[in-house]
Structure formats: structure tokens, C-alpha cells
Amino acid sequence: MSGRASALLVRAVALVDARLHEPDFRVDAVAEALHLSPRHFRRLIAATTGRTPRDLLRQRRMVRARDLLDGDALRVEDVARAVGYANVSAFGRAFRAVTGVAPRADARALPDIVVP
Numbered sequence: 001m002s003g004r005a006s007a008l009l010v011r012a013v014a015l016v017d018a019r020l021h022e023p024d025f026r027v028d029a030v031a032e033a034l035h036l037s038p039r040h041f042r043r044l045i046a047a048t049t050g051r052t053p054r055d056l057l058r059q060r061r062m063v064r065a066r067d068l069l070d071g072d073a074l075r076v077e078d079v080a081r082a083v084g085y086a087n088v089s090a091f092g093r094a095f096r097a098v099t100g101v102a103p104r105a106d107a108r109a110l111p112d113i114v115v116p
């Protein structure tokens with residue numbers, strides 16, 4: 001990965017992390033913030049991570065959700081809202097797709113999530 005691509009990926013992840021709580025947040029907003037076309041941004045993310053920008057957003061949301069669930073202080077519904085899901089069922093499906101377990105699983109049983 002080139003130095004420029006690596007720097008853009010770091011900035012993209014930081015932008016995603018800062019706004020992942022917004023339900024209407026879209027990855028095209030990251031491309032715009034980085035002054036890239038959405039198409040070029042998708043190609044850059046795919047080339048550097050092997051994933052789509054949408055996968056990157058979902059993965060970052062699930063990393064944050066896992067951290068929140070690990071604290072045991074929040075209900076699943078609160079965690080879903082904190083990571084940008086208005087619909088708890090959609091959050092549960094996304095969480096299971098990334099981690100392989102339900103969000104209500106014992107936090108000690110939650111697997112690590114590999115992130116770029």
C-alpha cells in the first residue's frame with residue numbers, strides 16, 4: 001500500500017469513527033470529506049482493504065458496538081442507537097453477520113473483530 005493510500009485510509013477510518021453514530025451517515029460523505037469521487041474512494045478502499053467502503057463502515061460500527069456491549073452498562077437497544085442503527089433488528093443482523101454471535105451474547109464470548 002502506498003503512503004498516500006495508507007494516509008487516506010487512516011483519515012477515512014477516523015472520519016467513519018467520528019460519525020458512525022449518525023443513522024443517515026453514508027460512506028459517500030467520507031469520499032466528499034477526503035475530496036475524492038465516490039467511485040475513486042470505493043476503488044481505493046477495495047485496493048487497500050479488500051473490502052467495500054460499506055463493509056468498512058459496518059465493521060467500524062460493530063467494533064464500537066462490541067466495545068459498548070463489553071461494558072455491560074448499556075442495553076442492546078442503546079448500543080444500536082449509539083452506532084447508528086434506528087432499527088434494533090437490523091443492528092442484530094449486522095452484528096451477527098460480522099461477529100457470528102447475537103449482540104445479547106455474553107460479552108466475554110464476543111469474538112475479536114479484525115479491522116483494517
